[in-house]
Amino acid sequence: MSILHFANILNSFLPLIMQSKNRHELNPRLSTDCVIFGFDLNQLKVLLIERESVNGVEQCMALPGDLIFEEENLDMAASRVLLELTGLQEIYLEQVGAFGDLDRLNKPQDQLWLKAVRQNPDERVITVAYYSLVNMNNYTPQPSSFAKSASWVPLDEVKELAFDHLTILNAAFAKLQEKIRIQPIGFNLLPEKFTLTQLHKLYEVILGRELDKRNFRRKMLKLDIVESLRERQEGVPHKPSQYFKFNEEKYNDLFQNGFDNFGF
Amino acid sequence: MSILHFANILNSFLPLIMQSKNRHELNPRLSTDCVIFGFDLNQLKVLLIERESVNGVEQCMALPGDLIFEEENLDMAASRVLLELTGLQEIYLEQVGAFGDLDRLNKPQDQLWLKAVRQNPDERVITVAYYSLVNMNNYTPQPSSFAKSASWVPLDEVKELAFDHLTILNAAFAKLQEKIRIQPIGFNLLPEKFTLTQLHKLYEVILGRELDKRNFRRKMLKLDIVESLRERQEGVPHKPSQYFKFNEEKYNDLFQNGFDNFGF
DNA sequence: CCAAAAGTGTTGAAGTTACACCCATGC
DNA sequence: GCATGGGTGTAACTTCAACACTTTTGG
Numbered sequence: 163m164s165i166l167h168f169a170n171i172l173n174s175f176l177p178l179i180m181q182s183k184n185r186h187e188l189n190p191r192l193s194t195d196c197v198i199f200g201f202d203l204n205q206l207k208v209l210l211i212e213r214e215s216v217n218g219v220e221q222c223m224a225l226p227g228d229l230i231f232e233e234e235n236l237d238m239a240a241s242r243v244l245l246e247l248t249g250l251q252e253i254y255l256e257q258v259g260a261f262g263d264l265d266r267l268n269k270p271q272d273q274l275w276l277k278a279v280r281q282n283p284d285e286r287v288i289t290v291a292y293y294s295l296v297n298m299n300n301y302t303p304q305p306s307s308f309a310k311s312a313s314w315v316p317l318d319e320v321k322e323l324a325f326d327h328l329t330i331l332n333a334a335f336a337k338l339q340e341k342i343r344i345q346p347i348g349f350n351l352l353p354e355k356f357t358l359t360q361l362h363k364l365y366e367v368i369l370g371r372e373l374d375k376r377n378f379r380r381k382m383l384k385l386d387i388v389e390s391l392r393e394r395q396e397g398v399p400h401k402p403s404q405y406f407k408f409n410e411e412k413y414n415d416l417f418q419n420g421f422d423n424f425g426f
Numbered sequence: 427m428s429i430l431h432f433a434n435i436l437n438s439f440l441p442l443i444m445q446s447k448n449r450h451e452l453n454p455r456l457s458t459d460c461v462i463f464g465f466d467l468n469q470l471k472v473l474l475i476e477r478e479s480v481n482g483v484e485q486c487m488a489l490p491g492d493l494i495f496e497e498e499n500l501d502m503a504a505s506r507v508l509l510e511l512t513g514l515q516e517i518y519l520e521q522v523g524a525f526g527d528l529d530r531l532n533k534p535q536d537q538l539w540l541k542a543v544r545q546n547p548d549e550r551v552i553t554v555a556y557y558s559l560v561n562m563n564n565y566t567p568q569p570s571s572f573a574k575s576a577s578w579v580p581l582d583e584v585k586e587l588a589f590d591h592l593t594i595l596n597a598a599f600a601k602l603q604e605k606i607r608i609q610p611i612g613f614n615l616l617p618e619k620f621t622l623t624q625l626h627k628l629y630e631v632i633l634g635r636e637l638d639k640r641n642f643r644r645k646m647l648k649l650d651i652v653e654s655l656r657e658r659q660e661g662v663p664h665k666p667s668q669y670f671k672f673n674e675e676k677y678n679d680l681f682q683n684g685f686d687n688f689g690f
Numbered sequence: 691c692c693a694a695a696a697g698t699g700t701t702g703a704a705g706t707t708a709c710a711c712c713c714a715t716g717c
Numbered sequence: 718g719c720a721t722g723g724g725t726g727t728a729a730c731t732t733c734a735a736c737a738c739t740t741t742t743g744g
Contacts, residue, residue, distance in 0.1 A: 189455065189550075191453060191455060191456065192455065192456075192552060232550055233528060233550065234528075235526065235527060235528055236524060236525075236526040236527075236552070257523050257524065259521050259523050259524065260500060260521065260523065260524040260554040261500075262499065262500040262554070263499060263500075264497060264498075264499055286453075286496055286497065288456060288500070288552075288554075290524040290526070290552075340608075344604075357696085358696090358697090359695075359696075374734070374735070374736085375696095375697090376697085376698070376699080376735095376736085377733075377734070377735085379697080379698090381732095381733095395696095395742095397742095397743080398694090398695080398742070398743080399693075399694065399695085399742065399743040399744065400693075400694040400695040400696070400741070400742055400743075401694080401695060401696045401697075401740060401741035401742055402695095402696080402741070402742065403695080403696055403697085404696085404697095621723085622723090622724090623722075623723075623724095638707075638708075638709085639723095639724085640708095640709085640724085640725070640726080641706075641707070641708085643724080643725090645705095645706095648705095659715095659723095661715095661716080662715070662716080662721085662722080662723095663715060663716040663717065663720075663721060663722085664713095664714070664715055664716080664720080664721040664722040664723070665713055665714035665715055665721085665722065665723045665724075666714070666715065666722095666723080667722080667723055667724085668723090668724090
C-alpha cells in the first residue's frame, strides 16, 4: 500500500479529526508577521529578528512572525507573536493585509529553516501582516522563543529578508507613507517631548523628501496638534530648541476625521 | 477508545497526510469574499448572491465567496470564486484585508448552511476579502454553483448579510471612500461615455454628501482626466448634456502618482 | 569668535468656497 | 409655455511654495 493510498484513507477521517482535536493547536497554514517601525531621531528603523542558524548555515533576518493558534483572533495572534519573539507589548497593530503567494516560502534557505522548526515544513502558509509605529525609547526588544536576537535595523540597510518579508515590509511602508498624509500618526514614533526639528526630520524620512522648514513648522503649529512645553534643550552646542508635546485632544480629533485635504 | 483518543492517534499522521495529499483540494480554513460595487447612475450597488434555503429556511444574502484551493494564489482564488458564483470575470480586484474573528461563522442560520454544504462546518475559517468597482452595464451577473441568484443590491438597502459580510462590506466601502480622495478611480463605475452630472452624482454617493456643481466640474476639467466627446444626449426633456470619456493617459498618470493633495 | 542648529515673515500664485441665473430640450 | 436638468463666472478668502537672515548656545 503506497503512502499516498494510506494517506487517502486517513484523509477520509479528517473531518472527525478536525472536530475533536485540541483547538489550542497551531494552525499550520496561517501565520502572522509584524512590521514595527521605530525612529531614532535620525532614521527610520524596523524591528527584525535573527533566527538560529541551521546546520551551521546563517539565516537572514526576518520580521517577527509565527503560526497562529486555531482559536485565536488574528489581531490577538499578532500581539502574542510580537510579544513572544521580541518582548514588546501593548502596541496597537494595524493590519497590512494577507500575503499568500504560492512561492513565498520557497527560497532554499527558508526551506532549510522550516524543516528544522515546523512539523509541516511543506505546508502552504498564508500570513496576515500587521504594522505599527513605536517610540524606540519605550520598547527595548528582548528576544525569546526562536528569535536569537531582536533589533532595530535602519530601513535603508534592509536588503534581504526571509520568505516574502521584504514584500511585506514594503507594503507596510507604503501604508505608512499613505497614512501620514491623512492622519498625524507620526507622534507614536517620537519621545513624549520632542523638538519641531525632530518632528520635521521624521516627516522627511517617512515621505522620503525634503520639506521646507518654515512651511512645515507653520503647518504643524496651525494644525494645533503640538503644544510648547516652555522647556528648552540643555547642553547643546547651538541655540537650544523648545520642547513640544503633542496635543492629544486635537490629535484624536484629527485622527478620527483625517485631514480631509482632498478639496471636495 | 474515545473518539478523542482515536483522533489524537490519527493526528500524529497528519504531517504525512499533509505532504502526500492532493493539493487541488480546498483548504477548509481559508476563504475569499468579493465586494463588487456598481453604480446605476443614481445609487451605489453591491453584488450579492442568494443561497439555496436549507430545510426550508431562507438564507440571507451574502457576498460572493468560497473556500480557496490549497495551491492557488489569493488573488487568483478571488477571481475564480467571483467567476464561479456570478459569472463576472476580468475584473481587477484589490485586497481589503483578512477577517478572522472567532465568531464570524457563529450565527445559527450560517451554521445551518455550513452544515449543509461544507465537509467541516465547524472549522474556523479566515477569509481574505477583495473589492472592485465595475460598470454595471458591462457585467450581468449569472448565478451558478451554490448561488441561487446574483444581483445588484442598493448599498443602503443592505441591512443584514451572512457571516461577517456586513463588516467586510463596510470595510470595503471605507476603502473606496478613502481611495476616491486620492485616486480618480470612480470611472470604473461609469459607462464609457458619461455626463459630468453622472460623474458628479457618483462622487456624491460615494462621499455621502453634496458637492457644489460648478466647483466639481471645474476641478474635474482642470485635472484633465475627462475629455468631451462633442456628442450630446438625445431625447431628454431638457437641455441635452455633453458626453465625456475619461482620458486614460492622464488617468493612469494620476492613478500611479495619486493626487498628492496633502500639502507637504 | 566660530560652528551649529533654532527660529522667524513676506510675497506671488494657486486653490477653495459660496453663490444665482440663463439655456436647450420634450411635451 | 412650462418643467427639467445643463451649463456657466466671479469675488473673497485660504493655502501653498519659495526664499535668507538673525539668534543663542558650547567650546
